[in-house]
Amino acid sequence: MLEISSKTNLLEQKSYKYSLQDIPEPNLQRDIYGYESVPKVAFNHRRVPINMPEEIWITDTSLRDGQQSVEPYTVKQIVDIYKFLSRLGGPYGIIRQTEFFIYSKKDREALEQCRSLDLKFPEITTWIRASKEDFKLVRDMGIPETGILVSCSDYHIFKKMKMTRKQALEHYLGTVKDAFAAGVVPRCHLEDITRADFYGFVVPFVNELQALSQEAGIPVKIRACDTMGYGIPFTEAALPRSVAGIIYGLQHYSDVPSEHLEWHGHNDFHKAVVNASTAWLYGACAVNCSLLGIGERTGNIPLEAMVFEYASLRGSMDGMDPTVITEIADYFRHEIGYDIPVMSPFIGRNFNVTRAGIHADGLLKDEEIYNIFNTKKLLNRSPSVQISKTSGLAGIAYWINEAYHLPEDAQISKHDPLVCSLKEWVDRQYEDGRQTVLSNKELEDRIEELAPGRFRNL
Numbered sequence: 001m002l003e004i005s006s007k008t009n010l011l012e013q014k015s016y017k018y019s020l021q022d023i024p025e026p027n028l029q030r031d032i033y034g035y036e037s038v039p040k041v042a043f044n045h046r047r048v049p050i051n052m053p054e055e056i057w058i059t060d061t062s063l064r065d066g067q068q069s070v071e072p073y074t075v076k077q078i079v080d081i082y083k084f085l086s087r088l089g090g091p092y093g094i095i096r097q098t099e100f101f102i103y104s105k106k107d108r109e110a111l112e113q114c115r116s117l118d119l120k121f122p123e124i125t126t127w128i129r130a131s132k133e134d135f136k137l138v139r140d141m142g143i144p145e146t147g148i149l150v151s152c153s154d155y156h157i158f159k160k161m162k163m164t165r166k167q168a169l170e171h172y173l174g175t176v177k178d179a180f181a182a183g184v185v186p187r188c189h190l191e192d193i194t195r196a197d198f199y200g201f202v203v204p205f206v207n208e209l210q211a212l213s214q215e216a217g218i219p220v221k222i223r224a225c226d227t228m229g230y231g232i233p234f235t236e237a238a239l240p241r242s243v244a245g246i247i248y249g250l251q252h253y254s255d256v257p258s259e260h261l262e263w264h265g266h267n268d269f270h271k272a273v274v275n276a277s278t279a280w281l282y283g284a285c286a287v288n289c290s291l292l293g294i295g296e297r298t299g300n301i302p303l304e305a306m307v308f309e310y311a312s313l314r315g316s317m318d319g320m321d322p323t324v325i326t327e328i329a330d331y332f333r334h335e336i337g338y339d340i341p342v343m344s345p346f347i348g349r350n351f352n353v354t355r356a357g358i359h360a361d362g363l364l365k366d367e368e369i370y371n372i373f374n375t376k377k378l379l380n381r382s383p384s385v386q387i388s389k390t391s392g393l394a395g396i397a398y399w400i401n402e403a404y405h406l407p408e409d410a411q412i413s414k415h416d417p418l419v420c421s422l423k424e425w426v427d428r429q430y431e432d433g434r435q436t437v438l439s440n441k442e443l444e445d446r447i448e449e450l451a452p453g454r455f456r457n458l
Contacts (some may be wrong), residue, residue, distance in 0.1 A: 007051070018207070018253060021200035022166040026154030028239070033195060039230055044238035045226045050246035051283040053258040056314070058306050060085055060098035061264070063110075063128045065300055067101065070338065077336060078110035079117075081291065084328050090319030093121035093305070094310060096286065099147055102137050111141070125187065130175040145185040147223065148175055152202050152312035154194035165201050166387040173208060180216035185200045188219040189264070194230040198239045198249060201247045222250060223288060226275060229268030229298065233278040243275045244282040250281050251355060256387050262286035267298040277303045277309050291328060292340060292347060304328070304346050308431075323380040352383040355397075387438045389430035396422050400447070403440065404455045418451050425450075 005012045016344040032040050063078055073081070082098065089095025100114075101107040127147040128134035138146045151157060151173045155166045155305035172188070172449055190211060196202050204220060213220040224246050232241040239245045247263070250256045263279030263286070265272045276287040293302035304325045310404070311317050331337040342350040352375045371383040384402050385395045393414035400419070401411045412419060425446055426438065448457065 009160050018199045018203040020165060020169060021197065022205040023166055023200070024164075026158035027197055027200070028154060029195065032241070033230075037059070038320075039241075039436040041232055041234070041241065042428075043236050044236040045236045046238075046245070048282065049249070050242050051248070051258075052281055052313075053283060053285045055259075056280045056285055056287075056310065057094050058089070058303060058310065059096055059262060059286050060290065060303060061288050061300060062098065062291040062303070064099045064101055064300050065264075066292075066294040067375055069296055069299070070294060072108075075106055075110045075113060075300055079113050080331065080335070082114040082119075082122075082329065083117070084324055085122050085291075087321055088307070088324040088328070088360040089121050090317070090321060091121075091124075092309055094307075094318055094320050095122050097125050097145075099121040099125045099127045102128075102141060102143075106412060107351045110139065111309055115449045127189075127453065130172050132175070132178060135175060135178050135182075136352050138179075143184070145187055145221075146179065147187040147189050148172075148179070149191060150188045150205075151191040152205065153195040154197065154201075155195055156192055157201075169201075169205050169208065172205070173212065173260075174214060176220065180212065180218050184222065185219055187223055187262070189223045191225045192388045193246060194226045194228065194229040195241050198242055199253075201227070203253045205251065206250060207239070208255065210254060210256070216395060221262060222254075222256050223264050224250065224279075224284075224310075226263070226265040227296075227426060229266040229271065230280075231265055231271060231275040233274045243278040247279055247282040247284050251381075258283050258285045260285075264361045265287040265301050266296060267293060272299070272301040273305045273309065276306055277313070278312065280309075292332060292338070292344070294338070302329070302345075308346070346379060350386070352381060354385050355385070387426060387443060387450065389427070391436075393419055393423055396426065399443065400455075403444070418447070418454070422446060422452050 002011045004010070033093055044421055046243055053149060062081060065071070067073055085095050102111060111124060123145070124143065125145045125147065126138050126143050128138060129149050141367060149216055151161065157163055157165055159296060161168060175231055176186045176188065184303065190202065192195070193202060209220045228384060231243045232243050233243055235244070237245070237251070243263070247261065250261060251258070261284040263276055263284045265275045272293070276289070279287055287301060289303035289306050290300035291303050293299035307322055307325065319397045325346055333340055340347055340349070342348045345351055352371055354370060367383050376382045385399050387396060397412055397414040397416065397419045400406070406412070429438065
């Protein structure tokens with residue numbers, strides 16, 4: 001059958017109707033996922049069109065997936081994080097939603113306290129397993145939308161759940177029907193989609209969800225979960241690993257609108273961010289992230305990374321306040337006690353710090369030479385240097401100017417006698433066998449000895 005597509009305004013074939021393939025044994029796709037070898041990237045040379053939605057946004061899982069991999073947050077910490085998310089996302093809700101656990105009394109208390117703040121964004125949602133007992137918790141709390149775990153690969157259906165595909169499908173649909181009956185929007189988390197039989201289970205299952213949705217008059221949301229980080233952003237990569245192919249297939253064969261389509265990825269192969277951007281580019285409105293990338297194993301898509309991906313793709317922050325990212329990092333470091341890797345982009349202590357003298361010399365002349373963007377304006381963090389054996393005169397001069405916040409008309413040059421004397425002292429430290437960088441206090445104490453009182457008021 002031919003129909004005019006509302007997206008492309010072209011005649012398209014709509015006769016591709018995929019039926020559930022209820023096979024007796026799991027298809028573990030051993031040609032790709034041979035457990036004793038690195039997963040292989042297959043190509044089928046099929047290109048799908050870039051299809052960036054009119055609007056894109058971020059959803060958050062810091063309080064759900066993120067909290068699964070750290071010591072549980074206190075009620076106060078959950079409320080503080082929620083406030084940070086609201087400030088960071090801005091008045092237009094670029095951080096649109098966040099999801100909560102509701103299993104414990106503490107979880108429910110935190111949710112209620114966040115709800116009492118009456119913030120428009122991020123919208124509060126929940127996450128449950130596909131069980132009537134779990135759904136009762138959502139219904140009793142009056143939450144308008146909940147995520148539901150619907151594992152879709154044979155690894156999970158056969159090996160973990162001990163079901164057939166047909167049994168799993170019927171089990172999932174039962175819980176979704178319960179959601180519709182209570183007027184709750186179900187968000188179906190298709191766990192492990194990058195190892196699933198896309199046409200043999202995923203598409204038939206989502207088609208059943210769409211039919212139920214139409215019957216109930218309530219939308220169903222689809223979260224495509226790259227649970228193991230197997231997703232591939234490359235053009236012409238084959239399913240089930242192709243991010244573009246998954247997003248296109250869910251839209252083309254299951255008619256999932258962009259605003260109901262979301263990507264959730266993990267970072268096992270260092271592709272979480274690029275896969276999320278690919279999902280946006282090929283038609284998903286939402287990407288699901290976690291602050292600082294905290295999550296299972298190697299973590300989730302870092303939310304702070306997607307703030308900057310958003311700005312680079314749309315050309316604007318659209319009301320987001322990225323300086324809150326620095327506050328969030330400080331909060332996790334000092335209040336929660338989370339050890340942030342020092343080289344983490346945007347949040348690590350050293351992300352805009354250099355130890356190389358030649359780089360410091362460039363910063364001294366014009367910080368744009370060696371800084372990725374105006375980090376003082378966008379993140380409230382000036383570029384800085386650490387003093388080591390390679391810092392040179394320029395590095396020391398730059399460190400002094402930044403450490404003492406010297407105004408432009410009072411900044412010292414690398415030829416200042418104090419800089420030369422300090423470099424001689426630094427060189428002696430390393431000639432005597434020192435291996436570590438010099439601490440701020442060591443440098444400040446030595447400067448006070450070499451130039452007593454010069455910077456005392458600063």
